[in-house]
Amino acid sequence: MASRFLLPAVRRTVQPSLTRQTRSFQTSGILRDAAAAPVAVKKPVGAFRGGIFGFLLGSVASGAGMYYYVLDEYKVSNELLTTDIYALQAAVQRIENYVRTLEEKFDASSKKK
Known part of the structure; x- marks a missing residue:
């Protein structure tokens, strides 16, 4: 729509720039050889390590x-x-005391006869 309002001279210069151009995926030698600054990589706790850690923690707690x-x-x-x-x-001890008193009574009664 906007191209309708452009002047014919401008339209001719605008039209070629609207065509799709292919990009080249080449890198210059300077960028390829440049060493990137080392970034501290934080290793995320993965599901496997987290699962083992959770299992061991649960086992120790339940143990x-x-x-x-x-x-x-x-x-x-x-x-x-x-x-x-x-x-x-x-x-x-109560039974032993009871048996002792019975023996004493039995001995006393047998001596009387």
Whole structure:
């Protein structure tokens, strides 16, 4: 549309520049030989490394949690076992005292006869 309003002389000079030109992908020797400044490349954490890191972190965390859970259960069961042992020891002492008194009564009754 804009070309309608241009003068015929200008239109002739504008038309050749509107045609499509092919680009050449050549580089000059100076640009090819120029060394680029080294840029610190930050290596991103990939999915594989992140997955392994997450797996190991989760395994260590669950292992530590399980260790403390088992340790707590061991302490509780150990306390219950020692309580039962003390109760059994007290029951054995009561039975021993009862048998002793029965033996003494039996000996006393057998001496009277």
